[in-house]
Amino acid sequence: MNTDIDEEIFEYLSLHLNPKRLEHSYNVANLAVLLAEKNGVNALKAWLAGLLHDCAKSMTDKELVKFFKNRKKNFKYFKEISANSPHLLHSFAGEIIAREYFKIKDESVLKAIKYHTLGRENMSILERLIFVSDSISHDRKWKHAGALREMAKENLNKAFFEVLVQKIAYVIRNSGWLCPQTIDTWNWYVSNVKKN
């Protein structure tokens, strides 16, 4: 894939992300393009969202909270996330950087960046495939990543559900804080998508 802003994005990411995270961003973008093509989604949008999804990832917890200090918080649970797991704010900050710095105007791309970690109710196919690609891109070495990567190529929704299960199980197993936004995603998926 090659877009006009590819170079600009590469420069920004090279400057702001460590080499591992940079590689991860390209792996996510590549997998997202593959899944987009299989699911009738615009590949260029998948490429952009994949590349930019972690553009705010190098910010510290403090920097992330500060980033939002004088900004409108156009998402739920800001207080809860800031208090319990501020690193999760990188998705929301990433959306703002994509919008303001890279001048991305496409709301579907922006939403895919914004909800790549926690999901939300009524996720689009593009949002789902970025969410999935982030967890199972080629650099991900956790136990089920390889199998889920193959599953995603065959059935995106099935892989989405499995990734969500694994993410929630991981938090619970590690006695971590489960963001209510993830619970919203779970309840939406179980009652509206999986049932049908």
Ligand SMILES: [Fe+2]
């Ligand atoms: Fe992320």
Ligand SMILES: [Fe+2]
């Ligand atoms: Fe990521």
